[in-house]
Amino acid sequence: xxxxxxxxxxxxxxxxxxxxxxxxxxxxxxxxxxxxxxxxxxxxxxxxxxxxxxxxxxxxxxxxxxxxxxxxxxxxxxxxxxxxxxxxxxxxxxxxxxxxxxxxxxxxxxxxxxxxxxxxxxxxxxxxxxxxxxxxxxxxxxxxxxxxxxxxxxxxxxxxxxxxxxxxxxxxxxxxxxxxxxxxxxxxxxxxxxxxxxxxxxxxxxxxxxxxxxxxxxxxxxxxxxxxxxxxxxxxxxxxxxx
Amino acid sequence: xxxxxxxxxxxxxxxxxxxxxxxxxxxxxxxxxxxxxxxxxxxxxxxxxxxxxxxxxxxxxxxxxxxxxxxxxxxxxxxxxxxxxxxxxxxxxxxxxxxxxxxxxxxxxxxxxxxxxxxxxxxxxxxxxxxxxxxxxxxxxxxxxxxxxxxxxxxxxxxxxxxxxxxxxxxxxxxxxxxxxxxxxxxxxxxxxxxxxxxxxxxxxxxxxxxxxxxxxx
Numbered sequence: 248x249x250x251x252x253x254x255x256x257x258x259x260x261x262x263x264x265x266x267x268x269x270x271x272x273x274x275x276x277x278x279x280x281x282x283x284x285x286x287x288x289x290x291x292x293x294x295x296x297x298x299x300x301x302x303x304x305x306x307x308x309x310x311x312x313x314x315x316x317x318x319x320x321x322x323x324x325x326x327x328x329x330x331x332x333x334x335x336x337x338x339x340x341x342x343x344x345x346x347x348x349x350x351x352x353x354x355x356x357x358x359x360x361x362x363x364x365x366x367x368x369x370x371x372x373x374x375x376x377x378x379x380x381x382x383x384x385x386x387x388x389x390x391x392x393x394x395x396x397x398x399x400x401x402x403x404x405x406x407x408x409x410x411x412x413x414x415x416x417x418x419x420x421x422x423x424x425x426x427x428x429x430x431x432x433x434x435x436x437x438x439x440x441x442x443x444x445x446x447x448x449x450x451x452x453x454x455x456x457x458x459x460x461x462x463x464x465x466x467x468x469x470x471x472x473x474x475x476x477x478x479x480x481x482x483x484x485x486x487x488x489x490x
Numbered sequence: 491x492x493x494x495x496x497x498x499x500x501x502x503x504x505x506x507x508x509x510x511x512x513x514x515x516x517x518x519x520x521x522x523x524x525x526x527x528x529x530x531x532x533x534x535x536x537x538x539x540x541x542x543x544x545x546x547x548x549x550x551x552x553x554x555x556x557x558x559x560x561x562x563x564x565x566x567x568x569x570x571x572x573x574x575x576x577x578x579x580x581x582x583x584x585x586x587x588x589x590x591x592x593x594x595x596x597x598x599x600x601x602x603x604x605x606x607x608x609x610x611x612x613x614x615x616x617x618x619x620x621x622x623x624x625x626x627x628x629x630x631x632x633x634x635x636x637x638x639x640x641x642x643x644x645x646x647x648x649x650x651x652x653x654x655x656x657x658x659x660x661x662x663x664x665x666x667x668x669x670x671x672x673x674x675x676x677x678x679x680x681x682x683x684x685x686x687x688x689x690x691x692x693x694x695x696x697x698x699x700x701x702x703x704x705x706x707x708x
Binding site: 297298299318321322325326328329330332334336337338339340349350353354395398399402 | 603605606608609610611612613614615616617619623624627628631
């Protein structure tokens with residue numbers, strides 16, 4: 248049984264079907280890059296996995312926790328998968344440390360001292376130990392995104408969903424965030440990332456999923472997928488992104 | 491006939507001002523509490539409540555305050571209930587204030603970025619936890635300047651209650667004009683007193699707004 252099991256997932260916005268039956272199994276420790284044109288449904292897929300979108304068909308389970316609409320099921324699911332967003336979404340009224348502590352205290356009812364110790368550990372892990380008392384608007388985009396990663400990690404998820412986490416960053420800040428992700432992958436964290444960083448995907452990922460028009464169009468090991476794309480759509484996508 | 495000196499006029503007006511102040515405070519406090527209840531009904535997850543609150547707000551925003559005062563004063567009288575002016579005034583102003591504050595505050599809650607909801611949800615927080623720890627603290631900061639600003643409208647709104655016979659500042663002005671035949675002096679003083687009440691409030695609102703813009707955090 249894979250860690251994340253997605254079966255026949257369908258999602259529509261009104262008349263428009265964005266996901267037309269997705270089947271993906273993610274094993275523990277896998278690092279998967281989801282690539283594809285904008286509008287191919289890759290972000291939607293990620294958002295469905297932790298219940299930010301309601302689904303119209305099929306099923307999603309993470310480590311046995313099924314996606315269902317009620318709050319208890321959603322909560323159980325969300326405790327197993329963390330999510331990092333393109334826009335960081337740090338809480339602006341809280342310091343970096345408080346950002347990492349909040350959900351531990353509120354959701355897990357962890358004591359303050361313990362939550363703080365965890366927050367310091369996680370901020371250290373993303374290289375921001377000294378920024379504990381800084382507010383988000385005092386941090387660069389790359390630092391904010393690393394705090395967001397620490398915040399997700401502090402909940403000790405089994406997998407992380409990364410939704411274009413470097414797309415809002417200035418080019419010189421992309422590296423520091425990818426470095427953190429690379430470290431997580433090396434430590435065996437299960438990662439599912441929507442990304443445009445093809446070089447990173449080739450380097451770090453164990454599997455690449457190419458999405459096209461709401462379906463998984465092609466999938467395989469990165470060296471195969473990038474060197475020898477089978478479908479004309481992927482060939483044209485890679486040709487375009489290389490240019 | 492007794493002669494009124496300027497001091498006499500002023501003394502009487504200032505005496506009546508206390509009723510303007512009390513009515514303003516009661517309306518603002520009562521309207522704030524009711525507005526908070528309406529806010530949570532409006533943004534909550536229960537299906538039926540939001541349209542009800544929406545209708546309530548539409549009605550109170552879409553009709554003149556004066557009509558609301560008339561209805562509160564004369565409306566209940568039709569059913570044989572004798573409503574004293576002060577009660578009708580307070581009830582109408584509270585209902586009116588609540589409608590506007592609920593709408594102002596709803597805007598503030600909705601001004602909080604969608605990403606804040608998504609980030610807190612993905613950390614496993616329930617709706618109430620999101621509200622309490624993430625959304626409301628941010629909305630509150632945005633809400634303070636317009637809320638203080640609206641208090642000026644409440645103070646000025648109390649002037650209308652003179653028409654249903656509540657003796658506050660405006661009503662006292664009318665009575666004194668009838669006694670002194672000096673409408674310009676009397677109403678000039680009345681206007682000055684209103685200004686003295688409202689100006690600090692609008693200054694405070696402006697000051698708070700600047701302060702909020704300068705420092706986005708905490």
